[in-house]
Amino acid sequence: MASPEAFDVVVERIADQWGGLTDVVFENDDYQLPDTATEFVYVEIFGGFFDQISLGAELREDNLWREAGQVSFHVMTPNNSGSRRARDLAKQLVNLFRGQDIDTVTFRDASIGAGDPGRKFANYYAMTATVNFERDE
Template sequence: MASPEAFDVVVQQIADQWGGLTDVVFENDPYELPDTPTEFVYVEVFGDFFDQVSIGAELRDENLWREAGQIYLHVMTPNSTGSRRARVLAKQLVGMFRGQDIDSVTFRDASIGAGDPGRTFANYYAMTATVNFERDE
């Protein structure tokens, strides 16, 4: 899992920029699916590791440490409605992060469906957009 600092930046950026286009659900948050399937975004935030970037500080913890991670933005649309709407929403989500420096988090490259074409889950189709990030401390 990502650090709380990286997670908080992602949550705040979505809250500030998404504007209620769809419901947004973060990992392990309560969410009751509606009786009639409707669009929503399911968000997962992963931090891969903390890598020591600098050396030489008297106390090792005083060196620069880098967290690398990813945001998975699963755009959920009703089954049998095609993938175009999911791609449109995924592009908007990626655009909120791509190339941004927010607090200590730098958002890097992004992809839509890279290596993982859309999948069907019950009454929903999932198109996943991925954004890579780094955070220094």
């Protein structure tokens, strides 16, 4: 899982910029699926590791450490409604982050689908978009 600092940047950016376009659900949030399938986005924020970038500080923890991670946006649309709307929402999400420096987090490259086709889950079709990030401390 990503650090609380990286998580907070993503949550705040979506709250400020998404404008209620769809519901947004984060990991382990309480969310009740409606009776009729409705668009929403499920967000997962992963941190891969903290890598020591600098050397020479008297105490190791005083060196520069870099967190690398990824945000996954699972865009959920009703089954059998095509993939165009999911792609559109995925691109809008990617554009909120790709190439941005927000607080201590630098968002890098992004992908829609990452080479994988969308897939069906119960009454929903999922298209996943990802954005990689780095954060220094």
